[in-house]
Amino acid sequence: xAVHKKExxxxxxxxxxxxxxxxxxxxxxxxxxxxxxxxxxICGEIVEILPLAQSTVSQHLKELKNAGLxxxxxxxxxxxxxxxxxxxxxFNREFSWLFNNLKIKNEKSCC
Amino acid sequence: xAVHKKExxxxxxxxxxxxxxxxxxxxxxxxxxxxxxxxxxICGEIVEILPLAQSTVSQHLKELKNAGLxxxxxxxxxxxxxxxxxxxxxFNREFSWLFNNLKIKNEKSCC
DNA sequence: TTTATTAATCGTATATTTGCGATATAAGAT
DNA sequence: ATCTTATATCGCAAATATACGATTAATAAA
Numbered sequence: 045x046a047v048h049k050k051e052x053x054x055x056x057x058x059x060x061x062x063x064x065x066x067x068x069x070x071x072x073x074x075x076x077x078x079x080x081x082x083x084x085x086i087c088g089e090i091v092e093i094l095p096l097a098q099s100t101v102s103q104h105l106k107e108l109k110n111a112g113l114x115x116x117x118x119x120x121x122x123x124x125x126x127x128x129x130x131x132x133x134x135f136n137r138e139f140s141w142l143f144n145n146l147k148i149k150n151e152k153s154c155c
Numbered sequence: 156x157a158v159h160k161k162e163x164x165x166x167x168x169x170x171x172x173x174x175x176x177x178x179x180x181x182x183x184x185x186x187x188x189x190x191x192x193x194x195x196x197i198c199g200e201i202v203e204i205l206p207l208a209q210s211t212v213s214q215h216l217k218e219l220k221n222a223g224l225x226x227x228x229x230x231x232x233x234x235x236x237x238x239x240x241x242x243x244x245x246f247n248r249e250f251s252w253l254f255n256n257l258k259i260k261n262e263k264s265c266c
Numbered sequence: 267t268t269t270a271t272t273a274a275t276c277g278t279a280t281a282t283t284t285g286c287g288a289t290a291t292a293a294g295a296t
Numbered sequence: 297a298t299c300t301t302a303t304a305t306c307g308c309a310a311a312t313a314t315a316c317g318a319t320t321a322a323t324a325a326a
Contacts, residue, residue, distance in 0.1 A: 095160060100316065
């Protein structure tokens with residue numbers, strides 16, 4: 045994003061944006077869904093389910109992990125990923141904060 | 156994003172991702188906050204508040220509008236933007252759906 | 267030890283995003 | 297009709313994101 049002026053915004057705004065960014069791709073939404081449907085931490089399964097190359101899936105997993113949405117243990121050949129619930133709850137809270145803040149003050153819009 | 160395989164995912168996944176993408180920048184989060192704090196639909200004020208050029212702010216507004224997060228009337232020299240509550244509620248619902256879906260099935264993670 | 271097997275990383279091509287200045291547009295004011 | 301004012305749009309440069317194949321790394325199996 046070229047000349048990204050992230051620093052010019054509050055930490056809360058940056059955090060929320062970063063979290064949203066991690067969700068901003070259908071493949072990553074799909075990965076989260078897969079991680080949820082199985083009650084265990086798969087990984088190779090994701091590659092079979094998604095129409096993407098292994099390296100691409102690995103890259104998406106890395107982004108989700110960097111953003112803190114998932115945790116992951118790498119045990120040699122077999123990795124293990126799972127949802128980071130605390131992070132999700134924080135996002136939910138932050139998002140609700142923004143959402144409710146808006147809703148209370150401005151129930152009916154002017155346009 | 157090069158070779159974007161969006162089509163390979165469900166509509167719900169794409170919608171959620173698109174919505175998240177619109178939120179995936181601190182400037183756009185800040186714009187939504189500004190639109191909320193005033194109980195009217197300003198616009199030029201945003202330019203004064205944000206540390207960005209007028210053309211850049213206009214571009215972010217356009218993206219928010221394209222994503223359906225805000226509505227806007229352009230009345231010649233004076234535009235009028237405001238939150239699209241229905242869109243927000245839809246996103247909130249979709250996100251909760253994903254979130255709850257995950258939480259119910261997988262209360263404790265394995266890693 | 268050698269040989270799978272699984273996942274991460276590297277390198278690369280291409281598309282998209284971000285940001286800005288400059289310009290165009292469109293209504294109101296003079 | 298001309299000038300102001302407020303936005304949108306265009307065109308560009310630089311940074312990121314997406315995707316893939318090829319390679320590396322690290323454990324398990326033989």
